Amino acid sequence: xxxxxxxxxxxxxxxxxxxxxxxxxxxxxxxxxxxxxxxxxxxxxxxxxxxxxxxxxxxxxxxxxxxxxxxxxxxxxxxxxxxxxxxxxxxxxxxxxxxxxxxxxxxxxxxxxxxxxxxxxxxxxxxxxxxxxxxxxxxxxxxxxxxxxxxxxxxxxxxxxxxxxxxxxxxxxxxxxxxxxxxxxxxxxxxxxxxxxxxxxxxxxxxxxxxxxxxxx
Numbered sequence: 001x002x003x004x005x006x007x008x009x010x011x012x013x014x015x016x017x018x019x020x021x022x023x024x025x026x027x028x029x030x031x032x033x034x035x036x037x038x039x040x041x042x043x044x045x046x047x048x049x050x051x052x053x054x055x056x057x058x059x060x061x062x063x064x065x066x067x068x069x070x071x072x073x074x075x076x077x078x079x080x081x082x083x084x085x086x087x088x089x090x091x092x093x094x095x096x097x098x099x100x101x102x103x104x105x106x107x108x109x110x111x112x113x114x115x116x117x118x119x120x121x122x123x124x125x126x127x128x129x130x131x132x133x134x135x136x137x138x139x140x141x142x143x144x145x146x147x148x149x150x151x152x153x154x155x156x157x158x159x160x161x162x163x164x165x166x167x168x169x170x171x172x173x174x175x176x177x178x179x180x181x182x183x184x185x186x187x188x189x190x191x192x193x194x195x196x197x198x199x200x201x202x203x204x205x206x207x208x209x210x211x212x213x214x215x216x217x
Contacts, residue, residue, distance in 0.1 A: 014094070014114070021088075028094050030087040031072055037098070038107050042084075049087060052096035066093040095119075103178040112179060116214030117207055138206035142213055146201060149216040179215045 017032045030049060039045035056063050072086040098111040162171045173184045192203050
């Protein structure tokens with residue numbers, strides 16, 4: 001799955017609102033990120049931020065390191081201004097917000113794919129392997145990681161009450177729907193022209209596998 005125009009557009013828009021503080025540290029304004037993710041009502045976006053903060057804490061990270069509450073002055077007419085709540089977000093905070101956003105929004109699905117691609121690409125670049133690996137080598141490496149993460153995912157789902165094989169199948173199907181804009185496993189089989197016995201993950205390129213690794217993680 002190559003980078004799509006919509007994913008590239010999301011990249012340009014997301015990086016376009018990146019800011020730097022006086023120390024050169026990058027951050028994103030929640031007030032600017034909200035409309036980019038098609039949240040017109042601030043109160044609705046705050047709910048997503050709260051979920052992202054919970055996910056941050058559960059992952060063992062310090063919430064204050066990624067979500068900094070600030071105030072922002074906005075015009076209210078006749079030259080007057082008033083302060084409104086805002087938050088300075090790290091790249092990781094933005095990632096968590098996209099993960100906890102409304103999956104029915106195409107922009108959220110594109111954002112999830114964007115972060116999946118960028119995360120895996122950065123990991124490979126950091127290890128100086130990305131440019132040297134062949135497509136088959138990339139697929140094999142990511143596929144092995146995905147097998148391991150699917151085991152962790154199954155264990156976490158079971159702890160959360162997803163116990164029967166049918167329940168887990170439904171759970172997995174919703175994972176695909178969140179990543180593929182509403183398409184479930186059967187839809188993906190049909191789109192790829194696969195037989196029922198074929199495993200979807202065996203028929204994905206390295207970029208698409210990276211997106212699914214992100215989903216499982």
